[in-house]
Amino acid sequence: MEEEIKFIIDSTKEAMHNALLHLEKKYINIRAGKASPAMVNAVMVDYYGSLTPLSQVANVNTPDGMTITIQPWEKNLIPEIEKGIHQANIGFNPMNNGESIIITVPPLTEERRRDLAKQAKHEAEESKIGVRNDRKNANNDIKDLEISEDMKKNLEIDVQKLTDFHINKIDEIFANKEKEIMTV
Template sequence: MTEVKAIIAQGKEKMEKAVLHLEESLVTIRAGKANPAILNPVMVDYYGSMMPINQVASINTPDAKTIIVAPWEKKMLPVIEKAILTSGIGLTPSNNGEHIRLIIPPLTEDRRKELVKQVRNEGENARVALRNIRRDANEAIKKLIKAESLPEDVAKDGEAEVQKVTDSYNKKIDELLALKEKEIMTV
């Protein structure tokens, strides 16, 4: 019985990580509002080593449509500007010699629909991860039956508990996706 509880606990931990990964992925999808997390994937060449942009500059959002990137060293301005341009986040930097300004354009209806598709794709990836974790947990329980260290009725209860845990994390994914879709579709 304790083996089953350990398997379920391990599955819960992995499912929690999958949901956290989904949250991190959804934060980087811009929804028409300025959010410093949009710049998370941007890496800057800082004296020969690649660093996240937030480790070489301060990032602020003075209003809902603007992100200001202020490098800690003036000579990093062109390097940061180039990194933003080549990162593929879809924003064009404006350099005034002291800081870089990123204007978040309003989203078109087509772009909103594309972003919703991207959000749903991220959600489906998270669901696939949950299903894989559930499968692994159920296989581990079945191995215990074959090793004859676990009665079948206890195994069935364990598999039911794994399914309950999976359902609860699926519900969390649904809630995250619904919130992000609402955020994207709100004009």
């Protein structure tokens, strides 16, 4: 019985932690005004007939806050990389200098910042829903256990504490991302 209780609590903790990790991954793709190599993660390049992620055919760097440089490992891939950037529809216009591709990241408008903040809030809410679902699943598992009602109540309180902790963490992560997005 003790094993089952430990399993329920541990798996709930892990599931809620995974919701935090998922939120942080989603936030990497929401740009906050400064250039980041993650901005071109969605770019796929036709590499000898097969679609390959950009990171597997070139070095992607950010020499400053407004520029992304892409240094292909083979010079003949430059047109394919440019084509991939256009097809990814990420809103960038690549420039080719013969050696590498340079993308200048335009500054965000106030309206675009608000849209990105809304998107970040939506992702945070999705993560909170995931955490609450994890709580619900744990509470259902606890109800199925053959233990005293007092123990069930105590376990539900423990699960609620876990839920509150992770919800607060999500709020904290969102507040930091919102501040990052809204800072000019």
